[in-house]
Amino acid sequence: MENISLSERHARGRLQDLARDSRTSLAELSRLIGRNAAYLQQYVRRGSPRHLDEPDLRKIAEFLGVKPRLIATRTFDDAPHNDTHTAPGEWVEVPRLPLDASAGPGAMGAExxxxxxxxxxxxxxxxxxxxxxxxxxxxxxGDSMDPLLRSGDEIFVDRNKRAGEGIHVVRIGDALHVKQVQASAPGRIALISANDGYAPIELGREEVEIIGRVVWKGGRV
Structure with a gap:
């Protein structure tokens, strides 16, 4: 990093310190902005890239709870650019998580x-x-919820809605599933697939963690 200025080195050091204080690895922050796991490690230690893209910088700063300029390597305006005519506060972002809810064999949960x-x-x-x-x-x-939910569909899960029957994302061990949840015998629940090729699964309630109810889906036509 011979050509990197002292102020840029300090900004990189602050990013590394903030990540450590939040008990978050640089690899996790790299995945947060959709980059490969080594991206921020190279940025901090080798100075490559020279500067982070503004959207990436803002997302990292928001996650760490700091102003973007604190970790910026160049002059930075903390005020986000608003290129829409919608009033501030009228937009809501729904986070996309790097998890797959399996409609078939269980997908392993990630960070x-x-x-x-x-x-x-x-x-x-x-x-x-x-x-x-x-x-x-x-x-x-997977295809166990065909034709209701198809592999590759994006679903919205409302974590406020965990009780009652309906289509839910559930965790069994470390694996996530999306299934129709129905009451069964006392103390037990049945997980039903929409695809008749998959048999129902019956488990004790203590074996299943209800993550939330599926309230919306989107996918290709």
Whole structure:
């Protein structure tokens, strides 16, 4: 990093210190911004890239709870650029998590750090009955919920809605599944697939963690 200025070195050092203080690795922060695991390690130690892209910088700063200029390697305006005519606060971001909810054999859960987000107006969420929901977006993998949910669909999971029957994302051990949840015998629940080729699964309630109810889906036509 021979050509890197002292102020740039300090900014990189602050990023490394903040990551350590938050008990987050540089690899996890790299995945947060959709980069390969070594991206920020190279940025901090080798000075490559010379500067982080503004959207990446803002996302990292927001995650660490600091002003972007604190970790910026060049002059930076903390105020985000708003290129829409929608009033501030009228947009809601739904984080996309690097997890697959398996509609088939269980997908292993990963770190729940968002790598991207869907952006919706509050008006649309209100019209869809989703205002105030604790939403996360994850991808469906497998065919056990065909034709209702197809592999590759994105689903919104409301973590505020865990009780009752319906289509839920559930965790069994370390694996995530998306299934129709139904009450069974006392103390037990049944996990039902939409695809008739998959037999129902019956488990004790203590064996299943309900993550949240599926409230929206999107995918290719």
């Amino acid at each position: 729940e750090i968002s790598f991207d987000a869907f952006r919706f107006s509050r008006r649309w969420l209100r019209e869809m009955g989703l205002e105030g929901a604790d939403l996360s977006a994850i991808r469906v993998e």
